[in-house]
Amino acid sequence: MSNDHILCPSARCEEGAILLGAVHDDGLVRLLDTRIEITAEHVEQANQKGKPETYLRFANQCVKSGCKQWKNNRCGVIDEVRETLSAKELSTTPQKCAIRESCRWFTQEGLDACRLCPLVLTE
Numbered sequence: 418m419s420n421d422h423i424l425c426p427s428a429r430c431e432e433g434a435i436l437l438g439a440v441h442d443d444g445l446v447r448l449l450d451t452r453i454e455i456t457a458e459h460v461e462q463a464n465q466k467g468k469p470e471t472y473l474r475f476a477n478q479c480v481k482s483g484c485k486q487w488k489n490n491r492c493g494v495i496d497e498v499r500e501t502l503s504a505k506e507l508s509t510t511p512q513k514c515a516i517r518e519s520c521r522w523f524t525q526e527g528l529d530a531c532r533l534c535p536l537v538l539t540e
């Protein structure tokens with residue numbers, strides 16, 4: 418996988434993004450194991466229930482230095498999550514995920530990122 422095609426797993430709800438998962442009642446994100454591309458209609462529907470990034474997760478092209486989270490040649494989001502969460506949270510089993518081979522956080526942190534990922538909400 419070329420580094421130009423790495424995906425950000427905490428992207429905005431917009432046409433062309435990939436639906437990554439949804440927050441469940443326990444507050445954790447359940448990830449999808451197949452890729453669903455977001456259409457303009459999906460965006461409209463998702464916005465009717467509130468801000469989509471508060472209850473869904475999306476993936477889209479990682480824009481690296483075009484993003485304010487890009488620090489020291491890496492994504493700073495997963496580093497911050499790692500610092501604030503405990504080893505207990507790191508012990509959860511990684512879920513199946515449709516974007517693993519092209520995920521920015523996975524390329525940086527491997528399966529440790531996938532253990533923390535369901536705890537992350539974009540908003």
Ligand code: SF4
Binds near residue numbers: 448522531532
């Ligand atoms: S961190 Fe892991 S579980 Fe989360 S989107 Fe990336 S590959 Fe999937």
